[in-house]
Amino acid sequence: MNMLxxxxxxxxxxxxxxxxxxxxxxxxxxxxxxxxSTGIIQMGLxxxxxxxxxxxxxxxxxxxxxxxxxxxxxVFRELALFQDYHGLPALKNELVDFMAxxxxxxxxxxxxxxxxxxxxxxxxxxxxxxxxxxxxxxILPTPYYPGFDRDLKWRTGVEIVPMHCSSSNxxxxxxxxxxxxxxxxxxxxxxxxxxxxxxxxxxxxxTMTKTELNDLVDFAIDKNIHIISDEIYSGTxxxxxxFISIMExxxxxxxxxxxxxxxxxxxxxxxxSKDLGVPGFRxxxxxxxxxxxxxxxxxxxxxxxxSSQTQYLVANLLKDKKFTFKYMEETHRRLKRRxxxxxxxxxxxxxxxxxxxxxxxxxxDMRHLLSSATFEAEKELWKRILCQVGLNISPGSSCHCCEPxxxxxxxxxxxxxxxxxxxxxxKAFTDSNISAVNDGNKRVHC
Amino acid sequence: MRLLSTxxxxxxxxxxxxxxxxxxxxxxNPYDxxxxPKGIIQMGLxxxxxxxxxxxxxxxxNPDVAGFKxxxxxIFRELALFQDYHGLPSFKQALVDFMAxxxxxxxxxxxxxxxxxxxxxSANETLMFCLVExxxxxLLPTPYYPGFDRDLKWRTGVEIVPIQCTSSxxxxxxxxALRQAYEEARKRNLxxxxxxxxxxxxxxxxTMSRSELKLLVDFIKxQNDMHLISDEIYSGTxxxxxxFVxxxxILRERNDADxxxxxxxxxxxxSKDLGLPGFRxxxxxxxxxxxxxxxxxxxxxxxxSSQTQYLLSAMLGDKKFTRNYIVENRxxLRRRxxxxxxxxxxxxxxxxxxxxxxxxxxDMRHLLHSNTFEAEMELWMKIVHQVGLNISPGSSCHCAEPxxxxxxxxxxxxxxxxxxxxxxxxxxxxxTCTQRSAALFNGTSKRKSLTKWVFRLSSRDHxxxxxx
Numbered sequence: 001m002n003m004l005x006x007x008x009x010x011x012x013x014x015x016x017x018x019x020x021x022x023x024x025x026x027x028x029x030x031x032x033x034x035x036x037s038t039g040i041i042q043m044g045l046x047x048x049x050x051x052x053x054x055x056x057x058x059x060x061x062x063x064x065x066x067x068x069x070x071x072x073x074x075v076f077r078e079l080a081l082f083q084d085y086h087g088l089p090a091l092k093n094e095l096v097d098f099m100a101x102x103x104x105x106x107x108x109x110x111x112x113x114x115x116x117x118x119x120x121x122x123x124x125x126x127x128x129x130x131x132x133x134x135x136x137x138x139i140l141p142t143p144y145y146p147g148f149d150r151d152l153k154w155r156t157g158v159e160i161v162p163m164h165c166s167s168s169n170x171x172x173x174x175x176x177x178x179x180x181x182x183x184x185x186x187x188x189x190x191x192x193x194x195x196x197x198x199x200x201x202x203x204x205x206x207t208m209t210k211t212e213l214n215d216l217v218d219f220a221i222d223k224n225i226h227i228i229s230d231e232i233y234s235g236t237x238x239x240x241x242x243f244i245s246i247m248e249x250x251x252x253x254x255x256x257x258x259x260x261x262x263x264x265x266x267x268x269x270x271x272x273s274k275d276l277g278v279p280g281f282r283x284x285x286x287x288x289x290x291x292x293x294x295x296x297x298x299x300x301x302x303x304x305x306x307s308s309q310t311q312y313l314v315a316n317l318l319k320d321k322k323f324t325f326k327y328m329e330e331t332h333r334r335l336k337r338r339x340x341x342x343x344x345x346x347x348x349x350x351x352x353x354x355x356x357x358x359x360x361x362x363x364x365d366m367r368h369l370l371s372s373a374t375f376e377a378e379k380e381l382w383k384r385i386l387c388q389v390g391l392n393i394s395p396g397s398s399c400h401c402c403e404p405x406x407x408x409x410x411x412x413x414x415x416x417x418x419x420x421x422x423x424x425x426x427k428a429f430t431d432s433n434i435s436a437v438n439d440g441n442k443r444v445h446c
Numbered sequence: 447m448r449l450l451s452t453x454x455x456x457x458x459x460x461x462x463x464x465x466x467x468x469x470x471x472x473x474x475n476p477y478d479x480x481x482x483p484k485g486i487i488q489m490g491l492x493x494x495x496x497x498x499x500x501x502x503x504x505x506x507x508n509p510d511v512a513g514f515k516x517x518x519x520x521i522f523r524e525l526a527l528f529q530d531y532h533g534l535p536s537f538k539q540a541l542v543d544f545m546a547x548x549x550x551x552x553x554x555x556x557x558x559x560x561x562x563x564x565x566x567x568s569a570n571e572t573l574m575f576c577l578v579e580x581x582x583x584x585l586l587p588t589p590y591y592p593g594f595d596r597d598l599k600w601r602t603g604v605e606i607v608p609i610q611c612t613s614s615x616x617x618x619x620x621x622x623a624l625r626q627a628y629e630e631a632r633k634r635n636l637x638x639x640x641x642x643x644x645x646x647x648x649x650x651x652x653t654m655s656r657s658e659l660k661l662l663v664d665f666i667k668x669q670n671d672m673h674l675i676s677d678e679i680y681s682g683t684x685x686x687x688x689x690f691v692x693x694x695x696i697l698r699e700r701n702d703a704d705x706x707x708x709x710x711x712x713x714x715x716x717s718k719d720l721g722l723p724g725f726r727x728x729x730x731x732x733x734x735x736x737x738x739x740x741x742x743x744x745x746x747x748x749x750x751s752s753q754t755q756y757l758l759s760a761m762l763g764d765k766k767f768t769r770n771y772i773v774e775n776r777x778x779l780r781r782r783x784x785x786x787x788x789x790x791x792x793x794x795x796x797x798x799x800x801x802x803x804x805x806x807x808x809d810m811r812h813l814l815h816s817n818t819f820e821a822e823m824e825l826w827m828k829i830v831h832q833v834g835l836n837i838s839p840g841s842s843c844h845c846a847e848p849x850x851x852x853x854x855x856x857x858x859x860x861x862x863x864x865x866x867x868x869x870x871x872x873x874x875x876x877x878t879c880t881q882r883s884a885a886l887f888n889g890t891s892k893r894k895s896l897t898k899w900v901f902r903l904s905s906r907d908h909x910x911x912x913x914x
Contacts, residue, residue: 003671004740005579006579007740066512066513079724080723083724122746133451281751282564282751292450303567304748306726307750307754
């Protein structure tokens, strides 16, 4: 007889222990410029730490807001009692404006179609609960965010069917690959309910093209399934091509063809964790054209509402349009600069990246450093980079990439100086590596 | 092929019940002292609005905390980035200290065994996911909080089997009732994974007795896969004797607790004691390491905002403040409860004797024209429409006996409460006069209007209220 549920036991053993070794090693020996200059540099965390100064200065100029006051009058009581799962209207109004701005104001969003949740993590899980029954499946292009294995599947019982993308075409989604994944699902007797994409992509750092999006829409129309577009990185697009949301592509279709049923099957997930760099505040959301989904998701958000204290802060922050405009502009500038630092630093070490225009990381090609084109070799390389070079980066296998040798390397969660140190170490490693790729004497002490 | 999931299209979120109509009526016509003095008074919301002044004055004295400062230095960055599902250590420590204080320090809690969640709603659902498989069941004593039908069952697929409690013994849990519930589950082929109690009880407003708690612990000892969840969300609202005895206290007293330590779990929240439901602060406490580990990971689906964790770590860390708050809050709750009880008495209405909570369990059986739930619904509609009070009918709490209502007393001003009592007294006086003419009333047309009303309202999407 089982005392606990299967989910409770799965949750404790389902982790790839070698992947977590990276975290453990970092925790045991974290880099510090002065106190621990030989420690491990964390490059596996997709955080945006570049623009806190801007947020802090806004807070200094607006002490009333954090003090839970509105025009000098305390709103503490109202906020303390506010647990309406429809969310603070002021916040939803600001969020739809903000989302529209990120998309170049080419789309208008309606606040009543927005559902708030304590982060994109619950937002994604809620959508699974709303769109799929246990045992049904969603197609996800690889490589994808490792967290999806838990967020989408764990408590929902939904399956993920990977759609493998390869470097042969820059990891782009193709109709062919979509169809292949669908056939694979049929073979496994899995009922596919939809496709979930992350756009801009984590871990690739690229925005999807119109062609990809249209192919995806065609596919979803043909199979009569849903599209979830996790656009959590939409505010981190720092270079052309511009960000094109799934919503834009579907809107175009509707005005041309008058086909409305796909309209009902498009859902966007968003969060302030990456754009504003406030993952601790737990502000996520679902945007859906489907009334039933909005109604059900709203009730489900009871299991993870956003703190009213935080809703109030963020509503006021976003209301300051002058500030948000400058903030986005400046953040993009800083992200672009940082990415270029990483790319040139790696190039200096003879390492190339996938050309990217978004995100907080680069998708790095280290295939040439592998002792063999296998995942075992990738793991070995990853361990060497962790222990010898002292960089915690994410191996492609953890993102279900089908080709060994790719790594996700973050650039926005450390200072410029630290990034430079990381690049220097990398260069030293590849310089010595050229002469000693298979040197068995180079012991790994981790 | 079905477009959406079964969960999205079924109504096991329980919000289509007739009961939610009262809410809509209130919203269409809410009482306001100045602008709408004839409107409906909200007495169905278990909120604690009595002690905000204490919280506000603390905030005014500690502006730095809300401003993301610690010792004069900004920690905005650290908090903005803090999404560790283990929770802010200083907050967990302050929380367990507060929980111990509420229990007169007869129990202490280890902060490493606390899991923070976005409210007790999230905590309860998470425990179901950790302890129970889809299709298995938990026993709950009736009457119980209506929200459990959604929180425990909806996305988890868990069943609830009621333990029927009655007024014959003040709705206490008895062994025969427990056995009967277990039998019923067995007949329905449901494996029982445990019992969930709310202590102090919602909607009864009473603390559980030691003997009830011992009965429950003995019960789960019988099978080594049964758990006991004690939702102690109202533990800080105990305003008179007998005091609050937590299930943890019972465990600590027993010598034979060995077998059950890792199967007893406590749920808590700051929504009732501190009156902060909007801040979404809940917690699971368990001595079972596996449960803590799994629940911690699951809390990713509903973490507490770091901004809020920090604010409350400072507030609850201020022991002088919390001790005074606990005492003063209890005093105010006691006073309010007495106002309600005596006001009802003046209208010839009695309540279950209570010592906790934000509501009374009111006996209106004598006002029913028959001992049925239909009669209870009729009475309730009359009270909503004619008297202008939105109270909660016992049937919405799955009470086995018709005629009981939950009436809240801590979510309005004293004046409003006084007005509500006046209205009720007038209604009762009138009812007593017209009772003799009840026989002349056309029962058929009454039923028709009930049906019309149901169809008209049940087709609309309802705004949920946190009825807790």
